[in-house]
Amino acid sequence: MTEDKFKRDEDLFCPGHRACPGCGAALASKLVTEATGPQTILSMPTGCMEVTTTPYPESAWGVSWIHNIFENAASVAGGVETAYRAFDKRDKKGYMDHDDVNFVVMAGDGATFDIGIRSLSGMMERGHDVLYICYDNEAYMNTGIQRSSSTPIGAATTTSPAGEESLGEDIHKKDMPSIAAAHGLEYVATASVAYPEDFKNKVEKALEIEGPKYIQVFAPCPRGWRHDSRNSVEIARLAVQTGMYPIYEMEDGEITNVKEVKDRKPVEDYLKAQGRFKHLFEKDEGEEVIKDLQKIADVNAEELGIDK
Amino acid sequence: MEKMLTGYDAVAEAVKACNPDVIPAYPITPQTDIVEKISEMVADGELTSEYVRVDSEFNAASTALGASAAGARIFTATCSQGLKLMSEPLFSASGMRLPLVLGIANRSLSAPLSIWGDHTDTFAERDGGMIQFYAEDVQEAMDNIALAYRVAEDKEISLPALSCLDGFILTHVQEKVDAFTEKEIKEFLPERDPVHTLDPSDPTTMGAYARPEHWTETRYEVHKAVKRAKDKIGEAVEDFADIFDREYGLEHSGLVETYRSEDADVIIVALGSVCGTIRYVIDEYRDKGEKVGLVRPRVYRPFPKEELNKVLEDAEAIAVMEKDVSLGYQGGLAIDLKSSLYSNGTMIPVLNYIVGLAGRDVTKDNIRKVVEETKDVRGKDPRDVEEEERWEPLRDELLSGDKDD
Numbered sequence: 001m002t003e004d005k006f007k008r009d010e011d012l013f014c015p016g017h018r019a020c021p022g023c024g025a026a027l028a029s030k031l032v033t034e035a036t037g038p039q040t041i042l043s044m045p046t047g048c049m050e051v052t053t054t055p056y057p058e059s060a061w062g063v064s065w066i067h068n069i070f071e072n073a074a075s076v077a078g079g080v081e082t083a084y085r086a087f088d089k090r091d092k093k094g095y096m097d098h099d100d101v102n103f104v105v106m107a108g109d110g111a112t113f114d115i116g117i118r119s120l121s122g123m124m125e126r127g128h129d130v131l132y133i134c135y136d137n138e139a140y141m142n143t144g145i146q147r148s149s150s151t152p153i154g155a156a157t158t159t160s161p162a163g164e165e166s167l168g169e170d171i172h173k174k175d176m177p178s179i180a181a182a183h184g185l186e187y188v189a190t191a192s193v194a195y196p197e198d199f200k201n202k203v204e205k206a207l208e209i210e211g212p213k214y215i216q217v218f219a220p221c222p223r224g225w226r227h228d229s230r231n232s233v234e235i236a237r238l239a240v241q242t243g244m245y246p247i248y249e250m251e252d253g254e255i256t257n258v259k260e261v262k263d264r265k266p267v268e269d270y271l272k273a274q275g276r277f278k279h280l281f282e283k284d285e286g287e288e289v290i291k292d293l294q295k296i297a298d299v300n301a302e303e304l305g306i307d308k
Numbered sequence: 309m310e311k312m313l314t315g316y317d318a319v320a321e322a323v324k325a326c327n328p329d330v331i332p333a334y335p336i337t338p339q340t341d342i343v344e345k346i347s348e349m350v351a352d353g354e355l356t357s358e359y360v361r362v363d364s365e366f367n368a369a370s371t372a373l374g375a376s377a378a379g380a381r382i383f384t385a386t387c388s389q390g391l392k393l394m395s396e397p398l399f400s401a402s403g404m405r406l407p408l409v410l411g412i413a414n415r416s417l418s419a420p421l422s423i424w425g426d427h428t429d430t431f432a433e434r435d436g437g438m439i440q441f442y443a444e445d446v447q448e449a450m451d452n453i454a455l456a457y458r459v460a461e462d463k464e465i466s467l468p469a470l471s472c473l474d475g476f477i478l479t480h481v482q483e484k485v486d487a488f489t490e491k492e493i494k495e496f497l498p499e500r501d502p503v504h505t506l507d508p509s510d511p512t513t514m515g516a517y518a519r520p521e522h523w524t525e526t527r528y529e530v531h532k533a534v535k536r537a538k539d540k541i542g543e544a545v546e547d548f549a550d551i552f553d554r555e556y557g558l559e560h561s562g563l564v565e566t567y568r569s570e571d572a573d574v575i576i577v578a579l580g581s582v583c584g585t586i587r588y589v590i591d592e593y594r595d596k597g598e599k600v601g602l603v604r605p606r607v608y609r610p611f612p613k614e615e616l617n618k619v620l621e622d623a624e625a626i627a628v629m630e631k632d633v634s635l636g637y638q639g640g641l642a643i644d645l646k647s648s649l650y651s652n653g654t655m656i657p658v659l660n661y662i663v664g665l666a667g668r669d670v671t672k673d674n675i676r677k678v679v680e681e682t683k684d685v686r687g688k689d690p691r692d693v694e695e696e697e698r699w700e701p702l703r704d705e706l707l708s709g710d711k712d713d
Contacts, residue, residue: 061511065513067515068404069396072367072373075370086330
């Protein structure tokens, strides 16, 4: 094993936070800070990572960190970044140079795909030098597992439960990376906590680019997805290995690097590992949904060239 | 230097002199001209602020808040629906003790949609921990911007401040103004020296959530800071008078101005530009030998309780004329004033008039009628006076059924 180039003497995302065991978002947070280093101002909306890391008077963060409300982490970061541009221009004493600071957002899918999309769109359109990282756990976990526009079809959540007349979520997941890319972003990527080096390299690469960047990292939620906390990384890996959550880079709107998969597995392997899809295997009509999900994986594989 | 300026020009000139680092801007009538004027200053290189053309008032406030947290001086402007959209970040800006200065071109709130002015927009923000200044004329609209910066950025205050001027009535009217420059304002307004910043070399956590054992005290500190702003406004108004030779209620801590009220039996209490017309009517009454006066709060939050009690204690009857209403229960200013007077044992009858909503003119006749009705209750026990607010005027022919149904 080669030496970890991101290794640091101190944790910047510190032990003692209150995230659940096996929390994919907590793992993503640790990986993000390893990649950004201390010269970072992190803006975070209301959500799981916010409440589990900053119950006053405690904080798990070794980087400068700001939370305001649920739907404005992108514009708060844009404001911070603009202030540093002004400080540079005006030669203000007591502030680091704009180019020495990483301006980063880390937000859940609810805050990104849904309630905060205006702030995110505006920040990207205006070209703020901000890296926006969405930790995608495919529902509103902090409020108790309600569906978001990131929830995949077939998933049972507390507002899209399975039942006599329901097979869980019935609307397809929003394609947020393409929406980000449509803003003309130089760099968009998806990543997974199952591939930490890949994720950290993407964060590092993004930070070298001036302007807005978007990374969406797949982050399992044992509580919300109904799986054993020890299986988070395995499930994240299965999402990639089945083609359900392809990881790739988009540079200037073109797909450049796709993680290829040898002997792509059937989506059932991924679905069966999680309680949120359990009903699909218990009801006859569930088969159609599983077919739909397999089709999504097949289309991903074909369009992105996943199959090795 | 004396100039003919509209209200929006004057606010823009004041902003230029105060020289914010970051100005997020979004249009809304009748505020738009303020941010347009500022954008011209930036385009012409007269102002080096970072001017951010944001996507909504929501993100104007959010961008301003982020910049303020970083340590920047900021300005933005809005009104009406835009202020509603800013409300969520503004309430949390006070909790996070982040100074923000906003120009507000007061306008009514929907529905029905109206672009015309009243105070329903800023009164709806009353409980958010923001300082609220109200200008009577264009000069005061300009000067209040400097006062707002001085108080909002004071380390012991650190709160958002709304500098209000009546939409159209002040924003779009030209008056002769003695305009201060950046060089002149420096003596009055020091550079911002933030208590905390997000400097990565000294990492901090801002905006942590609080559990029940901490939340109340955090909010209580905001409450104290809003109240403390009374003294700070007093000091700022004194310094301002020394430097610029313009006085705003100097003898009442800069919080309240009076006009011919010292010996008045009947006193009208009102905010903002309508006071110009009220002064005219008061002069008419004075010419006839009738003792009518005006008390004009310059700030609504912090509420100038002691100052108002003092200047009103010898009146025999009071009329509050206000451009807002708390739907279902009277006008906000009257509610607060009655609480303030009666808890002090000052038992003077207060009539509450809801006037000038959504740009409806407040005429001299309206004011004369208010004075006549108020004269009728002079010296009465407040408990013997009809407490219900009066809408002056109300067009009965437009109402469904009887007015009092």
